Amino acid sequence: MAAGLQVVFGVQKIFNLACGSFYALGAYVGVSAVGWYVGAGGPPALFIVPLALAGLAVGAVGIVVERGLLRFVYDRDETFQLLMTFAIVLMMEDAIRLTWGTAPRSTAGLYLAYGQVQLLGATAPVYNLIVIAASLAIALAIGWLLARTAFGRIIRATADNREMAEALGVDMRRVYAEVFTLGTALGTLGGALVIPTTAAMSEMGIELIVEAFAVVVIGGLGSMRGAFGGALVVGVLRAIAISVYPELEMLLIYLIVIAVLAARPRGLFGGAAA
């Protein structure tokens, strides 16, 4: 999700609060897809396939949101963008509630379908390892996409200098739609993959937004490596805080954000001042 946020911010300079909603949407669609799959008699061991496919497919909602709403605020003040994306958050939350109801949804016991392994003296569910592997694969795939393909070059060029890219014949409308959809799909896929470990709740999107922004600020706005590094920093420090001094848990993330902003305003992995 942080990766999706970065792609979108980097290229379109839009603060996309709705990323949290896409995450929630992916989670709910994932639960439904798995429910349908198991109901249709699919082998439980392969449940991750429909889960991931559903997560990716629902990313298509990104095109609708981008073409239908966001394109009208590209040249407006950031305030409009924030308001617009926050409006999307509220609408999506209600849409989810209307579609799936208010009770939390979960994939029951499928989380443990792959069993557990002993790692360094601790028990870890295999599914967690699969998700970690999948995240790494996604990170590498995005890295490859940005660094090695023509599409990636266009994206980076647009991020660097939109007018110049446009002057050179890049169709901005298309790039924006593609990039936003990619960012959305990263969010929905993230939501779908995480859902077996937890339960889908209609307000889960809002919960995540703040944390995702902290990750992005710590890592550096618009930097993919930053998203990855920021997520690691937040995750690890949070775990340490909970076991050493639990009262600090909530505060810690913001302390780090303040520290990073004071010492390296562009984030740990942010580029040099333009």
Next chain:
Amino acid sequence: MTHDHSSRRQFLKLLGAGAGAAAASRLDAPAAGTQASGPVKIGVLTIRAGVAAPVGAAGLRATEWWAERVNNAGGILGRPIQLVVEEESNPKDTVERFRKLVLQDQVEVVLGGISTGVTLALGPVAEDLGTPWLSWDGTTQRGVEETMPNPKWAFKSVDNEVEAIVAGILTPKYFKGIKTVAGIGNDYSYGHDCWESYQAVLRRYVSDVKFVLELFPKLGVTDFTSHIAAIQQSKADLLMCSFWSGDATIIMKQAAAVGLFKTMKGVFTTAGGVHDSLKKEFTPEGLLLGYNTMYFDDPKGSALLKQFVREYKAKYNEYPPYECDHAFFNAESYKVAVEKAAGPAKKWPEKARVVKALEGLEIESLSGKRSWREDHVQMCNFYQGITTHKNAYDFVTIGPLEVVSTKQAMKPAGSKLFEWIAGWKV
């Protein structure tokens, strides 16, 4: 019959009718409350969004079930019931909607209120407007101490910490030799109060018990991996958890993933609120699980409970949680109080007489007999027990079932909670 909004036209008509009635009463001067014809309007406040939305839905469903049942049997004193539903959200907006129900919709009574954060504000408003208000799940306690010891119009739910006290009483019975305890609860009044009360009670039974860890993640968190790691590190004999929403399901699942309850005992004071999401695949046997004030699968349950569970399941494909019982009790006790206050003449009574009739009233609710204490606090039973997989469902149920009355587990009117617990003869 549920009407979410009355239109402006209806409102104006009502105003006209109200003015007409007022004029008429000035001329003929009959006792107030004689215009007892047409539907009796009952206001309902319920949470529709956020973590507690499923709780609100359960309360509303039970109220609607009750209204349909009463209407089919001829209403209250011959008047059909019309529910006017409004949303419970933050205290300020909910107070406004409460006023709207009373002043604009002119309801006879307001039912509902779940979050004590909100009902603390509703209590004084009910007193101010002089309209009976019966709260499903919210109290007027600040922390564990009562703020409205002598209300006239406000009727409050059971004290929030009772489920933790019951769990504290049952813990030494089922988990002998417990020496170290870790606790996790939501980071707001309810989570902290439950933990404090549970500790105070357990200390009375196990004098050398040590509380080695306390964690308070905020309400709405969906990842407890780090919390569970810390709980494992604490090497406590037992984990006490007061989660009541989707987070109870989530922590159960994430604990199962690392085999937490293979080595640790578990007490879930309130997770029965989401009982049918506690699937057998990840919820072990042998935990102490609290269902609050109603257990849907009570082997000694009444025909009324069995009918309700059957019809609830058929309509919503879920098994009802305790909030249904709070809501049913409130609505049904109002009906019985009206009929009692009406007397043999069956004349629709004034609100003040209904309130008097409610005090001390005992009626048959879904979970069995429930009553209103003289100081307007609900009296009822709490249902807790040890989780088992031996049932026909895909989720856990409890057996043996323990039924503990508020007469034993709730502080008496006017007393201070911790002084009262300290005075127990154990």
